[in-house]
Amino acid sequence: MAGACGRTYRMDPRLDPAPCNALSQSTAGLLVPEVLVEVDPGLTVTPPAADDCPQVWRIGVDAAWVQSTALNFLHTLTGALRAWEAVPEVPLLTIPRAGVWEVNYQVRGVALLPAPGAANTDTGVVAGMYKNGALVPGTEAMVIYHSELAGDQGKQIQATGSRQFMHLFAAGDTVGLGAYRLGTFGTASVVSNGDGRTYISAHWVAPEGDTPA
Numbered sequence: 001m002a003g004a005c006g007r008t009y010r011m012d013p014r015l016d017p018a019p020c021n022a023l024s025q026s027t028a029g030l031l032v033p034e035v036l037v038e039v040d041p042g043l044t045v046t047p048p049a050a051d052d053c054p055q056v057w058r059i060g061v062d063a064a065w066v067q068s069t070a071l072n073f074l075h076t077l078t079g080a081l082r083a084w085e086a087v088p089e090v091p092l093l094t095i096p097r098a099g100v101w102e103v104n105y106q107v108r109g110v111a112l113l114p115a116p117g118a119a120n121t122d123t124g125v126v127a128g129m130y131k132n133g134a135l136v137p138g139t140e141a142m143v144i145y146h147s148e149l150a151g152d153q154g155k156q157i158q159a160t161g162s163r164q165f166m167h168l169f170a171a172g173d174t175v176g177l178g179a180y181r182l183g184t185f186g187t188a189s190v191v192s193n194g195d196g197r198t199y200i201s202a203h204w205v206a207p208e209g210d211t212p213a
Contacts, residue, residue, distance in 0.1 A: 040207035042097060066093045066175075067201035071192040074110075077125065077181040084128070084135055087190050090177040093200055095169040100206040103129060105177060106162040108196040109143035113186040115154040122147035124182035125190060127161065129200075131169075135178055139165060143190075145182055154186075160196050166205070166212075175200055 015025055024031045037045050042062050048055035073089035095101065109125030124145035129136045143161035148154070169175075177200055181188035192198035 042099060042204060042207055063204055064097050065201065065203040066096070068093065068199045070197060071199065072194075073190075073192050073198075075179075075190045077179055077188045077190070079180060081184050082126075082180050082182070084178050084180045086130060086133075087127075087177040087179055087198075089190075089192070090198060090200060092174040092176045093202055095171060095173045095175065095202065097204055098169065098171045098208050099204055100166055100168050100208075100210050102164065102203045102205050103139075103167055103175065103200070104162065104164045104202075105129060105141075105198075105200045106160060107141070107143045107177070107179070107198050108158065108160045108191050109179075110156065110158050110189040110191050111144050111146040111186070112156040112188075113146060113148050113154050116148075116151045117185075119150050120147065121185035122183035123186045123188045125179055125188045126182060127163070127177060127179045127190070129163075129167075130174075130176035130178045131167075132174055133176070136167065139163060139167075142182075143179075144188075147183070158191075158196075168208070169202075175202055 015023055022033055037057060039045055044060045044062055046058040048057060068090055075087050075089050079085045107127040111123045113121050113123055125143040127141050127143050129139040141161050141163040144159040146157050179190055190198055
């Protein structure tokens with residue numbers, strides 16, 4: 001700056017040498033590094049206002065989820081012993097976002113054996129998750145199993161089973177319910193009504209690349 005009698009003074013800034021000081025000095029003057037915040041899908045960033053002090057950047061999680069509605073149906077399993085089949089009465093869920101999802105399904109099963117016979121009889125229901133139309137190994141759950149000795153009294157029993165697990169999905173993947181019957185005597189069915197529901201739900205918990213702790 002100009003002083004008395006036209007003299008010029010130069011004033012150099014004094015920078016704190018602490019390692020956490022983000023300022024640096026260049027030949028053109030002080031240099032303040034630009035900060036760019038990037039987040040993965042499912043996370044949102046709210047920047048501070050320009051005049052906030054301190055400037056607080058807030059990161060939030062958008063925990064998406066999908067779930068089937070309250071359903072009313074009776075689906076009788078007609079396949080061969082341990083032959084998987086889809087349960088189309090449970091609508092497919094479409095995964096809207098890639099990443100790790102916590103999947104839950106609940107299945108109400110019915111096992112009905114006929115009147116006393118000359119041989120031992122059995123029947124039951126095993127359920128599992130379908131991904132894009134194919135069974136995902138490791139998602140199976142035995143919902144109900146019933147056996148009778150020869151000459152025993154025929155009867156119907158019902159039970160509800162559930163399963164919870166983590167799975168990695170791509171955006172657009174579909175989730176459905178599959179089941180098969182244990183034993184080919186009598187009938188085995190999947191049912192849903194006001195006395196007990198069958199459903200699937202999925203809750204986004206982590207972005208792609210996340211691994212178990």
